[in-house]
Amino acid sequence: CAFHGTVENKKQQHLLIILIFAYTRERERERGLPHIQMKFSLLRISTSLAALAEVKAFSSTCNHRIHHANAPIIHCVSQVPSWSKRSSSATDHRMRVPLKVAITQDIPDRLPPELVEEQENKISLSSASINLVKTLVGAGVLCFPAGVAAFADVPRALVPATAILCIMGLLSAYSFYSIGRTCGEENAASLGEAWKVTVSEQSSWLVDLACFVTPLGTAASFSIMLGDLFSSIFRTFGVSGILASRHASILLVTFSALYPLCSLKSLAALTPASILGVFCSIITCVFLGFRFFGGAYVPGGSLYSSVAPSLQPSFGVKGMNMMSPSCLILFSMAATGYMCHFAAPDFYHSLENNSPKRFKKLIANGFGATALLSVFFTFFGFLTFGGASSGMILNNYSTRDFGAVVCRLLTAGTLICGYPLILSGARSALFSLTKNGANVTESLRLNATKLLLSAVTCIALVLENSGFVVSLNGAISGSAIIYIFPSVMFLRSTKSRLSSGVLKMSRSLKAERLLNKFMIGLGAVLGLLGASVSVLESFFPGIL
DSSP states (O other): OEEESOOSOGGGGGGOOOOOOOOOOHHHHHHOOTTOOOOOOGGGSOOOGGGOOOOOOOSSEEEEEEOOTTSOOEEEEEEOOOOSSOOOSTTTSSOOOOEEEEEOSOOOSSOOHHHHHHHHTOBOHHHHHHHHHHHHOSGGGGGHHHHHHTTBOSGGGHHHHHHHHHHHHHHHHHHHHHHHHHHHHHTOSSHHHHHHHHTOSTTTHHHHHHHHHHHHHHHHHHHHHHHHHHHHHHHHTTOOGGGGSHHHHHHHHIIIIIHHHHTOSOOGGGHHHHHHHHHHHHHHHHHHHHHHHHTTTSTTSTTGGGSOGGGSOBOSSSOBOTTSGGGHHHHHHHHHHTOOGGGHHHHHHHBTTOOHHHHHHHHHHHHHHHHHHHHHHHHHHHHHHBTTOOSSGGGGSOTTOHHHHHHHHHHHHHHHHHHHHHHHHHHHHHHHHTTOTTSOOHHHHHHHHHHHHHHHHHHHHHOOOHHHHHHHHIIIIIIIIIIIHHHHHHHHHHHHHHHHTSSOOOHHHHHHHHHHHHHHHHHHHHHHHHHHHHHHHHHOTTTO
16 A cells, blocks of 8 residues: 555554445446445444455446545545456455555544444444344233234134234344345434435435334323223222222323433433343243143133133134234234334444344344244233233233232333333434424423323323224334335335446345335235224224
8 A cells, every 4th residue: 555645643553544345246346336436434444554455346446435524534546457357266256456545634643532432332242132122022012912812712813823923023124124234335324314315305204203103102002001000000909999090090100200200301221121121021921821821810710700701711702713804903013013123223333243144143133032022922811811812911810910910010110111212212203303303402302291291191091902002003103114114215225226337136136126015015005904903993893
């Protein structure tokens, strides 16, 4: 390498980051990649001068410009010999290219603090897998037995239900990977930013709207669950009358816990509580399995008579009808249960030594564990109560059941600690929609918190079935975020690269584009039909 320019302080040379690369696919290297401008993050570039400069591109001339705020601007011109065919030998597979580098800015004394901090925040694959499971597993798994009960009350219904949960999990995992991959290719930090780059900035409000509706619906389902949980807990300890009603419980927990927590300026102290949520879910799942195998809720069991007649186990009354529109409720619930796609860019960028291959391993670990836990919840809950499974399965268990009381307390604590994080997401999306996100005063933030919390509380007071909210939220927002948005971004991105000649059509690419077109159609169908069926099942059950 020849450096055009001088570095007055030679001790600063180790800070010079110049590993220039052009990761292209095999077909791109064979065709050549002339005059391409590419953006790179200096975080992914080695700080060692010994690792200077291998460019894997076959072209007559390849110009690159690398720029980062607070870092030197480097203009590199790589002179690549013109070989007509690539040698088959192992040594020629990676051809070394002489480089000329011109430094156009002074080199800083040290790396910018934000770069050092981001490098230190990289997390290992195992830690990222745990975090992904923590993000995916929530109170939505408590609603899956009701999704099966919507179209069947016989044990064999668990076979198609398991298939639905696994297939929806696979599709959700692929779309999660697609978002992370697109954000990595486009150097985008969020789903909305990736949409602006690949689709259009004018339509980015659609993504912001989905980012607003989704956490708002999740918060509403949390409020309904908290009302049911505390109402059961109060009755366990002898409270009766209006004080033990779900309406009083919702108002009490909202004013005493949710509003003070949601008004906090920093929510960092609540983050560890979300980790405990995973262990609480596992404990609850173990309890459900213990009660199923113990037979306490079968007719004649020790706790059977202590359950309200409408919540007692019911099997073989209506059978199974897979052609019933009600089976779409489980599809919609599964969309919510596997939805954390807003976090895909963060998981991709924060992964240590991130690459598409390692990102796939992360997704396999996280989504695989979540699918397994979802299946166990569905099995134990449905096999215990069948067609009588409630929108939140813990409602079926007796108030005299000490194990159920413990699970209710654990679940309530998890929901309360996670509630401010959910409402904060809705609040941020609201500011983004109203174009006030860049200038948010403390007064405006508190007023928005009051407005959103009041709206969510009113919804929870009117609606009693958390399963309905979960399925409706999954049908509308989940279908857009999981199936439609990622597929549209992928199709537009690949179309742009195909038309510019950077990308070459292949069988695998053609098949993947067909898959994404199918997912757009699937998302539209699940969104329209799933939402309609959820409303009819909850308010007009006689029609279905």
